[in-house]
Amino acid sequence: MEIRSARRLHRPARAETSAPRSSLGARLGSAGRIQFRDLCYDVLAGSSTNDEHTLLKGPMSKISADSNVNKHGLSRHIPSEIRRTIRQGCGFGCVICGAALYQYEHINPEFQDAVAHDPARMALLCAQCHDKVTRRRLSKESVDAARKNPKCLQQGYTRDFLACGDNGEILLNLGPIVTIGCKRILRILGDDVLWVNPPEVPGGPARLNAMFQNAGGEAICEIVDNEIRVRKTNWDVEIVGPELTIRNGAGDIALVFRSEAGHSMRIERLRMRHRSVEVLIQKDGLLEFGASNTFRQQLSGSMFFHTESCVEVFQDHLRIGGNSILRPGTM
Numbered sequence: 001m002e003i004r005s006a007r008r009l010h011r012p013a014r015a016e017t018s019a020p021r022s023s024l025g026a027r028l029g030s031a032g033r034i035q036f037r038d039l040c041y042d043v044l045a046g047s048s049t050n051d052e053h054t055l056l057k058g059p060m061s062k063i064s065a066d067s068n069v070n071k072h073g074l075s076r077h078i079p080s081e082i083r084r085t086i087r088q089g090c091g092f093g094c095v096i097c098g099a100a101l102y103q104y105e106h107i108n109p110e111f112q113d114a115v116a117h118d119p120a121r122m123a124l125l126c127a128q129c130h131d132k133v134t135r136r137r138l139s140k141e142s143v144d145a146a147r148k149n150p151k152c153l154q155q156g157y158t159r160d161f162l163a164c165g166d167n168g169e170i171l172l173n174l175g176p177i178v179t180i181g182c183k184r185i186l187r188i189l190g191d192d193v194l195w196v197n198p199p200e201v202p203g204g205p206a207r208l209n210a211m212f213q214n215a216g217g218e219a220i221c222e223i224v225d226n227e228i229r230v231r232k233t234n235w236d237v238e239i240v241g242p243e244l245t246i247r248n249g250a251g252d253i254a255l256v257f258r259s260e261a262g263h264s265m266r267i268e269r270l271r272m273r274h275r276s277v278e279v280l281i282q283k284d285g286l287l288e289f290g291a292s293n294t295f296r297q298q299l300s301g302s303m304f305f306h307t308e309s310c311v312e313v314f315q316d317h318l319r320i321g322g323n324s325i326l327r328p329g330t331m
């Protein structure tokens with residue numbers, strides 16, 4: 001899900017012929033080879049590295065192709081606290097377009113000239129906007145201006161589109177609950193919390209919708225017809241590989257949502273309150289519901305296939321699959 005990069009291709013002969021050429025490189029032909037090589041990246045989907053790009057890189061001689069430090073001895077690795085500060089300052093998405101998939105960038109000065117990872121001089125940029133800068137279709141001044149007024153802070157959220165709903169149905173795991181092609185996955189006190197709308201046109205994708213809140217009952221994230229929107233008011237939002245994590249504070253996880261191509265989407269961790277009802281999915285994988293002083297119920301696993309209504313939570317009980325009413329305890 002996340003595309004991070006950092007390693008330059010340092011096999012000139014192969015890179016220049018097999019890697020996709022930028023229009024700039026193609027236009028310049030042989031005269032542009034050195035510059036084109038500078039524009040090449042080894043894209044690592046789901047990489048766990050914390051390296052970053054730099055914008056409009058200069059000649060290869062400025063930084064050794066194999067080096068992880070620049071001429072000032074600054075490592076490409078960005079400490080986690082600094083990355084969090086950058087995320088918070090940018091509203092958790094690309095400063096230009098608001099996309100939730102991003103890279104950490106030195107904008108002024110560029111990495112090759114930087115003496116420190118200064119959050120105020122760094123920004124989040126998505127791959128597409130970064131590419132526009134690299135191709136000089138977007139100026140560095142525009143990035144500077146966007147860093148001062150990030151898109152996500154303007155619109156209130158960062159966003160991404162979920163590639164899901166193929167074959168007209170959604171595959172989603174809510175903790176231990178497996179749902180395939182279901183309509184109403186979770187409903188609490190009469191409010192839809194997790195549900196699926198049918199395709200808008202024949203052959204189109206089914207559309208996932210969700211309203212996630214934190215343990216204090218504040219909205220943290222919505223999914224609107226497969227577009228996930230994460231609020232800027234969160235303490236931290238991090239995407240690593242296919243996994244989105246929202247935290248209320250250090251070590252305080254509100255949501256872990258995993259969306260990996262070829263697999264069902266998974267809500268792996270959740271700690272939310274909707275009105276008087278608490279919903280909990282912890283490391284043990286159990287799904288737990290509770291309402292203040294009235295009941296507490298754990299579910300260890302169920303599968304729903306093309307079910308109209310999977311889990312409904314009332315003030316004092318649960319309804320599973322539209323007709324089973326559970327007694328307090330674990331099933």
Ligand SMILES: [Zn+2]
Pocket residue numbers: 094095096097098099125126127128129130
């Ligand atoms: Zn962007």
